[in-house]
Amino acid sequence: MLKLSKNLLALGLTKEVINANTSRESLLSQAAENKRLMPMEREKLHFSIVENLKEVIFQTDQAGQLTFLNSAWTEITGFSLDESLGKNFLEFIHPDDHLLHWKKFQSLIQSHQHECHHHLRCLTKNGSFGWLEVYACVISIEENTSIVIAGTLNDITRHKHREQHLRAQKSAISVLAESTSLKEAIPKVMQTICQSLEWVRGEFWSAAEQPKVLRCFESWQMPVFPVPEFEAVTRDITFVPGMGVPGQVWVSGETIWIADVTKDSSFCRAKIAAAVGLYGAFAIPIIAEDEMLGVMIFFSRRSQQPDTDLLQVMAVIGCQLGQFIKRKQAEEELQRQNLSLQFQLNQAAEYVRSLLPPPLTGALSIEQQFVPSLQLGGDIFDYYWLDSNNLVVYLLDVAGHGVRSALLSVSLLNLLRTQSLYNTDFYQPWTVLAELNRVFQINDNGNDYFTIWYGVYNQVNRQLVYAGAGHPPAILLSANPAAAPITKLSTENLPIGILSDSEFDDDSCEIPLGSTLYIFSDGAYEIPQPIDKNWELNAFVNFLADYQKSGNGSLEEILDHIQSMNNNKALDDDFSLLKINFA
Template identity: 45%
Template structure:
């Protein structure tokens, strides 16, 4: 039931208005002057106020201003009773905050109609306020969930980074870059000694981005690091890729597949055995005065495409002063302002130049960031540099 407050210093008018509105089943309260009316309004917080303009002490305009200035009463629908007919008077009333006018002498049917219209507008305003509050609450909840998610993603990102290997020093030295396009990406890499003479190093790139891709990459890293693939010779890259393909079929992994370049270096014989599953070729740079550039590639579908896929393995003898770069396609598939993709050939040339100038991967990254033209790369970007000193 709507609450209505009548403020009028004429007792006869108060009685007429109260009776007419009570007959419409409204909860009606009356006040005999402006001060009492304001006190009543603060107490009952009515949906609608009918107030006479001409009253002693506080007139209707003053009451209206004070009512509308109270945040708890600002949405109350305010009707001024007035015998004034001039446009200037109505402008004064509207400026004071009045929502409607009712001319004297009062027609009861018009009174009832204007009250119904005012209450409809009041209810609409209340509904909008409720919806606004609900949206604000929902937004606060979403912001809270967003903060929780960002915290969890940051923790997950820190965990993934903690799994990446520390740089090698000695006869073989390493340097690496790991730049996910989002907090979590699908790239991952590792290198470690199988024994005193055999070094494993690989880089993989899972399709997609985000949590799902990161989970797959971490799973592969942990399985390879723990050498828990059954019946697998980890000294043979082709055997490792076949076992990975048997384990990570995309039909069982939410359609996630990955590319990988995997190599095993025999330090005693200075030979590198390697295999690739749909991954960009590693780049071998050898020599000092006459720099040799060789693409280390082998055929093979990405891991997870076909259950019975086979993978070829190649071997190469590493000359003295050899360096190998392994990278994901995010290092060169960089969109340019003219719509072209920067491309692998340009990236390899940048590698050669960087190698000849003996600059770090961080310097290389700064050049790629200039080429990228935006803050974040469109795809995950990972590079590992392996330098064979002996």
């Protein structure tokens, strides 16, 4: 236990806590002068040094009653020495910190520790709470064997508040980074600010629902401090710009601090605030790109003096929240446009599907599968009898995706179905391709060209005349052992629309009885595979051949296999597949 004389106690503590404003040289000079002074003069010098310190020097008895304080106590807390001496130190400590302080001092008194160091909140005369850094030790007085506790109190309120402000800012940024919507983010931001700053309620006001009418859209309050009456009034009230605290901030774009809302004439909820115990408040604008997006108001259970540091931090949070709101508004608008576009694409896909021919039955049968991609490509196909013996069948694929590509494919179907092309012999595939190429040319943006496979089958002589323009070949699978098991039917022609003076050729072959012809678009085999590769044409052809040999051949099963390879039923491109069975 430290033993000091009563007259040297203050000076001994002073040497430990001398503030940076008193230089070491000055202190040594005072100590040297002290040796030449009489006892009475030395005591006066000690008292003068102690009184001029910025730190509080305190002393309590074993029961915690304050027995000594220097003038710094009044500067920090606002309480005079006469108001404080003789009272228990706990009376000036925040209730939530009573237990911490009591345990620390009991440890000293019971000699479990020689000294202690901790932070606690202290009550100030204006009703607010500050932060103190406490250093204390047990001492004994030579003339008295009783135990007393002495030490220093350093005002760290500003430092603690700065920590709170930075914690609030960091937490708010984290919330915004993790939130996926405004409805999720705003209450969480208010919650983290209230919890970091020890304020009890937050409100977000906006005119998003009705122009020039401010309404509270979201609020958050400490669960231990419910204010249902205040909440009910808040939800029912509205402000026009310029009216009330939200309206004033909305018009000025500046922060507002109200020390006590119950005494503020512009705060129309003052009466109910007093009834539920809300006093201090501040309001900040939420602005982004010079657009006022909202106002946030926070409330405290006690009167609060303006804190410029806090307002600066909150202004930064307000800007960050404003940027988040604008970003989410842009995302929501994009999502809305995407939903609208997807609706249009779905409608267009259903329209295209409605134009496709039904399956054909009889001695010559045709099965078909059409699955549009999410973005809707430009696939379309048709088959019909030109006369009682000749069947025309074609499948085309317009470049690109979306409604534009779909509309062009529908226009092409109508032209071919109604045989509206001039100077065209629809029994001769090359003339069809040549006239299509004359009418449809690629535009300046690289759109409006397409690939096509077009064929005419004569069921009397079993001859198929066909032509392709940049399109995947049709695959003929023969059941005749004397014939090639797999034959690719294609011609070396450019896609329609690439060159205006392109020439087109066609070809022909005899179809063995019992053969099967597959016609498809590239969406049937361009399926992404590991290591950035696609399932190639030859692999798809071999798959069709193996599938045919197995006795299967259902187009739905083929589609299921391709979707499983894609790991998703939604394909990147339209899937179009025709299967023609020749009896």
